[in-house]
Amino acid sequence: MTAPFRFPRFFVTSPSPCPYLPGKQERKVFTELVGVHATELNDALGRIGFRRSQGVAYRPSCAGCTACVSVRVVTPEFRPNATQRKLLKRHADIEVTPCRPWATDEQFQLLRRYLVSRHPGGGMAMMDEDDFAAMVEHSPVNSLVMEYRAPAKYGRRGRLLGACLTDRQADGLSMIYSFFAADEEDERPGLGNFIIMDHILRAREAGLPYVYLGYWVKGSRRMAYKVRYRPLEVLGPTGWRPLGDRELETQDLRELA
Known part of the structure; x- marks a missing residue:
């Protein structure tokens, strides 16, 4: 019997200078991709705009800016x-x-x-x-x-x-x-x-x-x-x-x- 799927915990990074738009600050929301359901979670998050970096899935969450699409x-x-x-x-x-x-x-x-x-x-x-x-x-x-x-x-x-x-x-x-x-x-x-x-x-x-x-x-x-x-x-x-x-x-x- 496989372990039940657990809703991931999300975290937010501190603001930092945006690499794309001068004068803007970027912030990301992210969660870890761990456990037997990592692939399923990555697939689901990918469909709603998340990207993977090593064992983390993230997406922009910038205050007052939605330029990244x-x-x-x-x-x-x-x-x-x-x-x-x-x-x-x-x-x-x-x-x-x-x-x-x-x-x-x-x-x-x-x-x-x-x-x-x-x-x-x-x-x-x-x-x-x-x-x-x-x-x-x-x-x-x-x-x-x-x-x-x-x-x-x-x-x-x-x-x-x-x-x-x-x-x-x-x-x-x-x-x-x-x-x-x-x-x-x-x-x-x-x-x-x-x-x-x-x-x-x-x-x-x-x-x-x-x-x-x-x-x-x-x-x-x-x-x-x-x-x-x-x-x-x-x-x-x-x-x-x-x-x-x-x-x-x-x-x-x-x-x-």
Whole structure:
């Protein structure tokens, strides 16, 4: 007989500077993912906008601000546009391997390069090997690391171009964190976009209706890439609904190309 499902206890963090909107304070509500029902709890919380970090599920709970909106791609209806089709063709030679969630030095070195190139002053800039191992390996749910490699040569594995820590939920794939060779954009442009599209196509092939992309903040350049994948649903007070074109009117259209 299994243990009865217990309603989780939730906690709230202290306010801290918002990484997306200058002058704003962020606060999160969170709960631990522990016990035999951790996977079920993570699935249920994922459907109402929570994200996972190691053994914790969290979501924004900021006083007077609702700018962070959960978004997910509807995989059965996704159709790549001309730019996305070109990108898929350009990177068709990349070898993709689902790996168990075990951190490697090769992954960590790629992450360091990615952070230096894209987020030099971000909250993860000081992450060391132990921090990275904890991020990847401390998962109470069904997780994997998707590795993206250049074609193998002379019987040897190709170099690592990208990776994504991914959770498989009951209704889709949740992209927890992805990183890639951003310093090789001239040689391999659009790697981050390719990783997202690969997840969308894999989820669709597996019969999973959604790919969860985390939070979108309208007007944030760092978040603009997420609305390139349509149809996209956003989570509002009454549940999930399609993101309308009018909601993007103030977004710089050059960011959506």
